[in-house]
Amino acid sequence: MLLRLFSALFGYNYEVVKAQTTVSKQKIVTLGSLMLIPVSLWTISGFYIGYDLLGAGMIKSIIGGLFVGALILIIDKSFLATPKESVNNWLKGFRIVFAVIATILGSIALDLMFFGGDLEEYREKLSAKTQKEEAAKYLLENKHLITELSNSVEIQKGIVETSKTDWKNEADGSGGSGKAGIDKIALLKEGIYKSDTAKLAQMEASLLSMKDSLGQEAIIYGQKMATKKSNALLSKVTDLHDFILSSGFSMFFYGLFFVAVFSLEIFFLITKSSTADSLFEKMLYAEEMVGEKRLQAITEQREEIQRQNGVMGTRAERVRQLSRDQNYLRKIG
Incomplete structure (x- = not known):
């Protein structure tokens, strides 16, 4: 079954391959099986990136994953189908560089899959910190609104104190007309004092309302900025690597994971380059x-x-x- 599949994949005549030695047939199956490892990794990565990170939907994500996997299949097949004598150092070097790049790009999706729980916990803490910083930034940028109104309130307090003193002095005869008692002038000044007091109360209510409103706006703004940053793919990748670099243990574990993925990507290349040609290849x-x-x-x-x-x-x-x-x-x- 596998021999027929890989014979067709590499463009070999199955009837001819079937008549070859056991070693020749085993090598075709081995190389074909190893080639499917990076193809599978890229198919899974392509699907995950489309479905979970980009939100492309199930059907589009499956198509995208199969398309990426087919590209890797074509590239790796072209290398395996080329006779060893025809593979020069330039082609080997290109395939190694491509394997490194493919590992870096392909491991991004796998990293997000395997480290998803740790990343989510890290991002929750980071989101809370971001919300707090952005809210404080918003308050600082709009602080002048409160400052202006606070200054107006302080000025109005001075006006109220002045009108209150003027009214009391008029009432006890120590100021104004110099006549003690509640006459028309005292009543007039009492009205001015009450009017100034009412205006002060209104201004203080406005100041309190503005502080509450600005605080709510700052919270909403902080949440908005944190959500906006968390939805970006590059932001997720950046946060992932910030988390990895946060401790030596996570760096060590991630390094092992990266080496494992890289080995899977390039193992078929090492196998083809290091093993002797089979009788069929000769x-x-x-x-x-x-x-x-x-x-x-x-x-x-x-x-x-x-x-x-x-x-x-x-x-x-x-x-x-x-x-x-x-x-x-x-x-x-």
Whole structure:
């Protein structure tokens, strides 16, 4: 079953592969199975990024995961299907660099999956801190509104004290008209004092209301900014690595995880590069060499024909026909 699958995947004739040695068939199955590891990792990562991080929906996420997995399959298949003799250092170097990049990118989704619980706890603490900082920032930016109204309240308090003193002095005869008693002037000044007091009470109520309103707005603003930051993919990745770098143990554990993912990404490459060619691979290489020799012979034959045409002109074809005519050769002999 697997031999048929990987034979079709690598473009081999299954009937020919089936007749090969056990070692040759085992190597095809082994390399094909190892190749499916990074393909599976990328398919899962692509689906998770689309569904959980980008909110693309189930169907779109499945399509995205399969698309990314197919790209990795094509790239890895092209490397495995290339004969070892044709794989130069540039191609090996490119595949290693690609494996590193693929591991870094692919491990992001896996990291978010495996460290999701720890990250959520870390982000809750970070969100509370962010809300507090953003709320304080909002209050600081709008502090001038309260300051202006507070100054007006203090000024109004001075006005109230002045009108109160003026009214009392008028009532006891120590100021104003100099007549003690509640006359028209005293009543007028009492009205001014009460009016100023009412205005002060209104201004103090406005100040208290503004403080409450501004406090609520600051809380809402802090929550909004914290939510806005938490919804971004880059923000999640940044918070993940901030969490990882927060302690030596988490860095060590993450390093082990990264090495494991990288090993899975590149293990098929190491296997292909370090193992000897199977008999089937040698046969494919020999078949390629025979084809090259045959192509070289055809090229040389055509070059010879062109040379003969240049020397003998129109008689060249007749001479070649006579040279192929065995009866004619026997007559000459």
